[in-house]
Amino acid sequence: MNFGLIVGEALIGLRRNISMVISVVLVTFVSLTFVGAAILMQTQIQTMRGYWGEKAEVTIYMCSPLSTSQNCTSDQATEEQIATVKDDLAGPALKPLISEVAFDDKETTYQNWVERFGEEQANAFGVENMGVAFRVTMKDPQQSRVLTEAFSGVAGVDEVQDQRRLLDPLFSALTVATYIAVGVAALMLIAAVLLIATTIRLSAYARRKEIGIMRLVGASNRSIQTPFVLEGVFAAFLGSVFASAAVLAGVKFGVEGYLAERVPFMRPLVDMQDAVFVVPVLIGIGVVLAALSAGFAIRRWLRT
Numbered sequence: 001m002n003f004g005l006i007v008g009e010a011l012i013g014l015r016r017n018i019s020m021v022i023s024v025v026l027v028t029f030v031s032l033t034f035v036g037a038a039i040l041m042q043t044q045i046q047t048m049r050g051y052w053g054e055k056a057e058v059t060i061y062m063c064s065p066l067s068t069s070q071n072c073t074s075d076q077a078t079e080e081q082i083a084t085v086k087d088d089l090a091g092p093a094l095k096p097l098i099s100e101v102a103f104d105d106k107e108t109t110y111q112n113w114v115e116r117f118g119e120e121q122a123n124a125f126g127v128e129n130m131g132v133a134f135r136v137t138m139k140d141p142q143q144s145r146v147l148t149e150a151f152s153g154v155a156g157v158d159e160v161q162d163q164r165r166l167l168d169p170l171f172s173a174l175t176v177a178t179y180i181a182v183g184v185a186a187l188m189l190i191a192a193v194l195l196i197a198t199t200i201r202l203s204a205y206a207r208r209k210e211i212g213i214m215r216l217v218g219a220s221n222r223s224i225q226t227p228f229v230l231e232g233v234f235a236a237f238l239g240s241v242f243a244s245a246a247v248l249a250g251v252k253f254g255v256e257g258y259l260a261e262r263v264p265f266m267r268p269l270v271d272m273q274d275a276v277f278v279v280p281v282l283i284g285i286g287v288v289l290a291a292l293s294a295g296f297a298i299r300r301w302l303r304t
Contacts, residue, residue, distance in 0.1 A: 020195075020198075020199040020202065020203075021199070021231070021235045023195060023199075024192065024195050024196055024199055024232070024235040024236065024239065024290075025235050025236075025238045025239040025242070026239070027188060027191055027192040027195055027239070028192045028235070028236045028238075028239025028240060028243070028286050028290075029239040029240075029242040029243050029246070030188055030243075031184075031185050031187075031188030031189045031191070031192050031243075032185070032189075032239060032240055032243035032244075032282045032285065032286055033243045033246045033247065034181050034182075034184045034185035034188060035181075035182075035185040035189070035243075035281075035282060035285065036243060036244070036246075036247035036275075036278045036281075036282050037181050037185075037247070037250070038178050038181035038182045038185055039278050039281065040247070040251065040270050040274060040275065040278060041174060041177060041178040041181060042178050043270055043274050044174065044269065044270050045171055045174045045175060045178065047268055047269075047270065048167075048170075048171070048174075048268070049171060051268055056141050056144070056162070056163040056164045056167065057135045057136060057137050057163050058135075058136045058138065058144050058147045058148065058160065058161070058162050058163070059133050059134070059135050059136070059160070059161045059163070060085060060133060060134040060136065060147070060151050060157060060160050061131055061133045061157070061158045061159045061160070061161065062076070062077035062081070062082055062085070062131050062132045062133060062134075062156055062157060062158060063075075063076050063077040063081075063131060063156050063157070063158045064076050064077075064129060064130060064131025064132075064158065065128070065129045066125065066129050066131075067131065067158040069157075069158045069159065071153060071154065071155055071156065071157050071158065072156070072158055073155065076131065077131070077132065077156035077157075077158075078156060081154075081155055081156025081157075082132060082156065084154075084156070085134060085151065085154070085156070085157065086103070086134070088150065088151075089101050089134060089136065093150075094146070094147070094150065096139075097138060097139060097140070097143055097146060098136055098137070098138060098139065099137045099138060099139045100136070100137040101134060101135070101136050101137075102134070102135040102136075103132070103133075103134055103135075104132060104133045104134075104135060105132050106127050106128070106130040106131070106132060107127060107130075109130040109131060109132065109133060110122055110126075110127045110130045113125070113130070131158060141164060144162045144164055145162070147160060147162075148160045148162055189285075189289065192236070192239075192289070192290075193289055193293040194293075196232045196235070196236065196289075196290050196293040196294055196297070197293050197294070197296065197297035198297075199231070199232065199235070200228045200229075200231065200232055200293075200294045200297040200298050200301075201297050201298075201301050203228060203231060204228060204297075204298055204301045205301075225295065225298045225299060228294055228297075228298040229291055229294045229295050229298065231294065232290040232291065232293060232294030233287055233290045233291050233294065235290065236286040236287060236289065236290030237283065237286060237287055237290075239286055240282050240283040240285070240286030240287065241283070243282050243286070244278075244279040244282050244283060247275055247278055247279070247282070248272070248275050248276070248279070250275075251270060251271065251272055251274070251275040252272060252275075255269050255270060255271070256269070256271060256272070
């Protein structure tokens with residue numbers, strides 16, 4: 001089998017069907033871009049879930065002069081109530097589950113307000129109106145609900161806040177976005193496969209006389225089929241390369257350049273290393289689907 005001749009035939013077919021080839025490239029580009037986005041989004045979800053899952057704290061806010069909870073019967077939590085919570089955290093029931101406990105006094109809480117909301121708003125309340133809090137890190141973050149159940153409703157406790165519950169809506173939204181990207185990518189890949197098959201059949205029909213002559217001189221089916229398969233593979237390869245470039249550019253300028261500066265709490269973010277890992281996956285999907293689609297289309301056409 002003359003490889004140079006086969007490649008030449010494939011290039012001739014590409015020139016003859018340039019408009020269809022461009023269509024295949026564009027459809028492959030769009031579909032694989034969605035595939036790459038879905039892979040990176042799933043990677044982002046798993047990275048953030050693992051990172052924040054380990055660092056997520058359960059914060060026990062004690063009553064302050066501004067509290068409106070039914071547990072707050074006085075202006076603020078008494079020293080006895082604070083000591084009771086501290087002793088419970090260090091007790092035999094909860095201590096084995098806890099990795100670390102940090103206590104924020106009024107001054108520390110005030111500084112946290114300054115960092116989060118600005119000095120002007122913090123000054124509007126003042127240090128004297130701030131409450132104290134226990135920040136608890138669990139050995140197993142999945143057991144954070146134990147603290148919520150243990151201290152909710154306890155006298156002197158204003159609120160028990162589990163950071164994992166605050167992050168769950170974000171993870172859910174990202175998961176839904178991933179499913180949408182996967183659905184769009186699947187539809188576009190189906191369109192790309194059908195378009196490649198149609199392109200190959202049209203190319204074979206346009207060269208039916210040449211195929212007939214090749215059969216008469218004893219050319220094998222593989223020699224006849226290979227140029228058509230290469231046409232589909234080449235078009236899909238171009239689309240895969242463009243999709244890979246789009247994914248790399250999106251991570252470089254969209255994630256590392258834009259989100260990293262404007263959404264600092266969404267860390268850690270996917271980086272170029274994750275994007276580079278996706279590139280061979282996209283190219284492999286494009287080439288394999290094109291080869292299978294083109295091979296099936298030309299074999300079926302030759303049997304007719």
